[in-house]
Amino acid sequence: AQSVTQPDIHITVSEGASLELRCNYSYGATPYLFWYVQSPGQGLQLLLKYFSGDTLVQGIKGFEAEFKRSQSSFNLRKPSVHWSDAAEYFCAVDTSGTYKYIFGTGTRLKVLA
Amino acid sequence: NAGVTQTPKFQVLKTGQSMTLQCAQDMNHNSMYWYRQDPGMGLRLIYYSASEGTTDKGEVPNGYNVSRLNKREFSLRLESAAPSQTSVYFCASSEYRGAGANVLTFGAGSRLTVL
Numbered sequence: 001a002q003s004v005t006q007p008d009i010h011i012t013v014s015e016g017a018s019l020e021l022r023c024n025y026s027y028g029a030t031p032y033l034f035w036y037v038q039s040p041g042q043g044l045q046l047l048l049k050y051f052s053g054d055t056l057v058q059g060i061k062g063f064e065a066e067f068k069r070s071q072s073s074f075n076l077r078k079p080s081v082h083w084s085d086a087a088e089y090f091c092a093v094d095t096s097g098t099y100k101y102i103f104g105t106g107t108r109l110k111v112l113a
Numbered sequence: 114n115a116g117v118t119q120t121p122k123f124q125v126l127k128t129g130q131s132m133t134l135q136c137a138q139d140m141n142h143n144s145m146y147w148y149r150q151d152p153g154m155g156l157r158l159i160y161y162s163a164s165e166g167t168t169d170k171g172e173v174p175n176g177y178n179v180s181r182l183n184k185r186e187f188s189l190r191l192e193s194a195a196p197s198q199t200s201v202y203f204c205a206s207s208e209y210r211g212a213g214a215n216v217l218t219f220g221a222g223s224r225l226t227v228l
Contacts, residue, residue: 004155009153032215034216036217036219041221041222042221042222043117043203043205043219043220043221043222044156044203044205044217044219045219046216046217046218049216090155090156094215100158100161100171100172101156101158101215101217103155103156103157104155105153105154105155106155
């Protein structure tokens, strides 16, 4: 069965430090992968997506993610975290043609001043 | 610039009461969705509507009904609320562009508490 795993429930980093949030997926066909961010009390907003082509994708707010088929991973990175990046981050897979995303359980990011 | 609008934002119900969550989008999207978000479980799809006039069950449909009223509006109804339905509910929409190109736009959420 398809699944998305975000192994880190909580991550704390200092402002200015680099960030990597992990995402692993299990899906038999070509994956379509997404990262969404949820600020407190808000809905989810798309950060970036991977459909095909270049395995390093750039998103909004200075985020990037790298698709590694051999590791079934789509990790999210940011070189220098800002206090406003504190939020919950969700990785998702689109099981193509079925309208059904599979979301990971989320990683809550805390940023220390 | 409204995007996806959900009402109400907060609701407290007693067990057995009914209510309807309303959702409207102004982006002319074909597809609409209802998710619930529970701590440690991410988002789970309740129902979706691929296009006007169609609805289908998602991962956790029991206890819910939906109506795709028109292209803009997609409502979620709890006929007899249970404490297990305490959750944050999100409506989303998308312009389906083919396999894998299904970017969701979310509403701000509706927090429901069932006592």
